[in-house]
Amino acid sequence: MESGNATSHDQNSPPPDEHDEEDVIDPQSPMDPFDWQALETEYLAAMAECKAEEDAHLQDFASLSQFFAVWAETISGREQERSHQRHV
Structure with a gap:
């Protein structure tokens, strides 16, 4: 460690006075519109896929439970x- 160095930034990081491109964007400028319909469609498709997987697992579980009940x-x-034959 160097003693007497007042800065605490990494040697690979840019000096504090340099700005990234993101820093020069005007916060007052309008944002690009977000496609909420596409997000909802993607979400519903992912949920339907998860539901189909869950249904398959539940079907397997029901089948195995039925098999176990017959076995038991x-x-x-x-x-x-x-045990009855042992007592006779």
């Missing part, structure tokens, strides 16, 4: 038969 019911019945 079958195992439960089988275990009851086996």
Whole structure:
């Protein structure tokens, strides 16, 4: 570190008196119009895609849950038969 240096900016950064092009834009100048309709269309398309993915996951979950319920019911019945045979 250099001692006695009063500036705290990086050596690669421009000196504080130089301005970027963004700094010279007049804040009073009108902005370009924003296409809100295109943003809404893009948003709705992305949400529809997410909804389709979610529906597919929910369908898979429902199918697996149904499979698990059949498996659990079958195992439960089988275990009851086996435990009953042990007591006889």
